Amino acid sequence: MQHEIDIEVRYYETDGQGIVHHANYFKYFELARVKMLESVGLDYAELERQGILMVVHSISCRYMLPARFGDSLRLVTRVDRVTAARLDHSYFVYRGDSLLAEGKSTLACIDPAGEVQRIPECLLERH
Amino acid sequence: MQHEIDIEVRYYETDGQGIVHHANYFKYFELARVKMLESVGLDYAELERQGILMVVHSISCRYMLPARFGDSLRLVTRVDRVTAARLDHSYFVYRGDSLLAEGKSTLACIDPAGEVQRIPECLLERH
Amino acid sequence: MQHEIDIEVRYYETDGQGIVHHANYFKYFELARVKMLESVGLDYAELERQGILMVVHSISCRYMLPARFGDSLRLVTRVDRVTAARLDHSYFVYRGDSLLAEGKSTLACIDPAGEVQRIPECLLERH
Amino acid sequence: MQHEIDIEVRYYETDGQGIVHHANYFKYFELARVKMLESVGLDYAELERQGILMVVHSISCRYMLPARFGDSLRLVTRVDRVTAARLDHSYFVYRGDSLLAEGKSTLACIDPAGEVQRIPECLLERH
Numbered sequence: 001m002q003h004e005i006d007i008e009v010r011y012y013e014t015d016g017q018g019i020v021h022h023a024n025y026f027k028y029f030e031l032a033r034v035k036m037l038e039s040v041g042l043d044y045a046e047l048e049r050q051g052i053l054m055v056v057h058s059i060s061c062r063y064m065l066p067a068r069f070g071d072s073l074r075l076v077t078r079v080d081r082v083t084a085a086r087l088d089h090s091y092f093v094y095r096g097d098s099l100l101a102e103g104k105s106t107l108a109c110i111d112p113a114g115e116v117q118r119i120p121e122c123l124l125e126r127h
Numbered sequence: 128m129q130h131e132i133d134i135e136v137r138y139y140e141t142d143g144q145g146i147v148h149h150a151n152y153f154k155y156f157e158l159a160r161v162k163m164l165e166s167v168g169l170d171y172a173e174l175e176r177q178g179i180l181m182v183v184h185s186i187s188c189r190y191m192l193p194a195r196f197g198d199s200l201r202l203v204t205r206v207d208r209v210t211a212a213r214l215d216h217s218y219f220v221y222r223g224d225s226l227l228a229e230g231k232s233t234l235a236c237i238d239p240a241g242e243v244q245r246i247p248e249c250l251l252e253r254h
Numbered sequence: 255m256q257h258e259i260d261i262e263v264r265y266y267e268t269d270g271q272g273i274v275h276h277a278n279y280f281k282y283f284e285l286a287r288v289k290m291l292e293s294v295g296l297d298y299a300e301l302e303r304q305g306i307l308m309v310v311h312s313i314s315c316r317y318m319l320p321a322r323f324g325d326s327l328r329l330v331t332r333v334d335r336v337t338a339a340r341l342d343h344s345y346f347v348y349r350g351d352s353l354l355a356e357g358k359s360t361l362a363c364i365d366p367a368g369e370v371q372r373i374p375e376c377l378l379e380r381h
Numbered sequence: 382m383q384h385e386i387d388i389e390v391r392y393y394e395t396d397g398q399g400i401v402h403h404a405n406y407f408k409y410f411e412l413a414r415v416k417m418l419e420s421v422g423l424d425y426a427e428l429e430r431q432g433i434l435m436v437v438h439s440i441s442c443r444y445m446l447p448a449r450f451g452d453s454l455r456l457v458t459r460v461d462r463v464t465a466a467r468l469d470h471s472y473f474v475y476r477g478d479s480l481l482a483e484g485k486s487t488l489a490c491i492d493p494a495g496e497v498q499r500i501p502e503c504l505l506e507r508h
Contacts, residue, residue: 011288011298012150012281014143016196016429021139022437023407027266030404034265044265045324048397056403060441066495069143070299114447138415138425139408143302149310150280154393157277161392171392172451175270183276187314193368197426241320266402270395270450277393323397 001079001127003036007093009071019066025101026059029091032077033107040126052120053110057086061103071095080104082127084118128206128254130163134220136198146193152228153186156218159204160234167253179247180237184213188230198222207231209254211245255333255381257290261347263325273320279355280313283345286331287361294380306374307364311340315357325349334358336381338372382460382508384417388474390452400447406482407440410472413458414488421507433501434491438467442484452476461485463508465499 007028015021033054034044044054067073074094081088091103109119134155142148160181161171171181194200201221208215218230236246261282269275287308288298298308321327328348335342345357363373388409396402414435415425425435448454455475462469472484490500 010281010285012142012148012284015139016141016145017434017436018143018145022440023139023404023411026404026407027264030266031264043324045322048323053398055398055447056444058441058443059403060439062439063437066436068299069302070297137408137412139411144307144309149313150277150284153277153280154391157393158391170451172449175450180271182271182320183317185314185316186276187312189312190310193309195426196429197424266396266404268397269393270399272397272399275393 002076003032003039004074004076005032005035007031007073007075009067009069009073011069014069017066019068022061022063025061025063025093025103028073028075028093029059029061029077029089029103029105032075032091033089036077042122042126051112052117052123053112054087054107055110057106057108059103059105061091061101063101065095065098065100067093067095067100073100079127082119082124084124085116087119087123087127128163129203130159130166131201131203132159132162134158134200134202136194136196136200138196141196144193146195149188149190152188152190152220152230155200155202155220156186156204156216156230156232159202159218160216163204169249169253178239179244179250180239181214181234182237184233184235186230186232188218188228190228192222192225192227194220194222194227200227206254209246209251211251212243214246214250214254255290256330257286257293258328258330259286259289261285261327261329263321263323263327265323268323271320273322276315276317279315279317279347279357282327282329282347283313283331283343283357283359286329286345287343290331296376296380305366306371306377307366308341308361309364311360311362313357313359315345315355317355319349319352319354321347321349321354327354333381336373336378338378339370341373341377341381382417383457384413384420385455385457386413386416388412388454388456390448390450390454392450395450398447400449403442403444406442406444406474406484409454409456409474410440410458410470410484410486413456413472414470417458423503423507432493433498433504434493435468435488436491438487438489440484440486442472442482444482446476446479446481448474448476448481454481460508463500463505465505466497468500468504468508
């Protein structure tokens with residue numbers, strides 16, 4: 001499963017070097033996951049209201065080229081693996097044909113009390 | 128009532144112009160209010176657990192000079208007015224003797240359901 | 255002159271109270287100004303490359319109702335006044351018909367050395 | 382080489398789940414690197430003025446336990462490897478004796494034009 005979103009770099013996402021601060025890529029990845037859920041008919045806000053909270057277990061990013069304010073980026077997100085306990089994603093940030101950054105994450109699912117729970121069926125079947 | 132904190136500008140607080148992004152001053156002001164409460168023996172995290180949530184009703188800032196990464200700032204916060212319904216603060220951001228920015232805010236108090244409540248006694252009596 | 259953008263609240267824009275952090279409205283306003291420039295054929299990234307930097311001289315916001323993750327907001331931005339020295343905007347954040355927040359700002363124009371300059375003609379004539 | 386800083390979780394660093402947003406750990410790591418440089422007499426702001434820019438080549442974090450507003454964290458940063466081309470760090474975030482998160486990064490050095498340069502001697506000899 002794969003999904004793609006467009007991201008326009010916002011001014012406040014750049015830092016003193018004039019480039020997108022590296023921590024902001026993780027915010028882009030989060031946005032991509034939410035949009036990917038939307039694309040299969042799942043509303044993450046609604047999931048949280050039902051007590052299904054996705055938490056990041058681990059995440060990483062490798063940066064090849066900087067992104068700047070005004071850049072139009074394309075973020076491709078891929079589901080790599082789905083088990084009852086974990087969701088693995090890969091992320092690829094492009095400007096045109098240039099790959100700017102590449103990331104990976106593993107998510108788990110918790111209840112409102114913070115206890116790990118099985119990934120719910122509604123998520124499993126749509127990934 | 129007046130309180131003072133030191134703030135060291137963090138790299139990620141600067142933007143593409145190499146200066147502290149104007150929205151970050153409001154984060155400094157929030158930090159100052161929390162520290163001011165601490166200085167009179169109140170723990171805001173604990174207040175929230177007791178169902179006392181402070182919300183910003185209105186806030187403003189005027190910017191005279193930019194702050195840069197590495198700057199050591201002094202933020203003076205003053206309580207201007209306290210009523211059963213509102214807390215008014217003023218903020219003054221200095222680098223050395225230079226006044227960089229000046230802000231004002233009005234806060235109200237809500238319960239976890241979002242209903243406005245009277246400012247609790249514990250807050251009133253220490254301001 | 256008036257312009258309108260849609261904003262979908264991103265998860266990381268919410269805070270511990272589950273609502274959009276008040277400082278983030280100023281980021282929305284910035285985004286709105288950039289988009290407004292775009293709508294009249296001006297590219298703010300390009301302006302900065304030409305040495306035209308817009309800086310916030312003062313800004314304020316009043317909050318009526320909270321916004322939450324998943325909300326679709328409509329942000330109406332209005333140019334209130336344009337002089338050779340200043341640009342004044344008003345901002346109105348709606349969810350459906352409800353006005354959630356209302357802001358105002360005054361911007362000035364500086365050169366890369368930080369010196370105040372006249373608002374360039376290209377900006378004046380399109381506002 | 383190892384260095385330690387204390388971090389008090391700021392309110393705006395928490396997200397809709399009431400915990401520190403995972404992207405903010407990368408901001409803590411950045412802060413730790415700057416403070417570590419300071420501890421050996423290097424001022425990163427000054428390095429940038431001299432045309433020595435550190436950029437993140439890759440970074441990762443694993444999250445074991447959430448941090449909340451009001452938490453006092455201890456962030457231990459360790460230099461793992463220094464070569465002419467790369468600086469590797471590890472990060473360990475503790476609350477009391479509990480390890481909340483663990484990170485790794487590789488940094489490179491660029492000049493203001495974005496060209497990779499050798500890590501300067503002043504950095505090499507103090508790591």
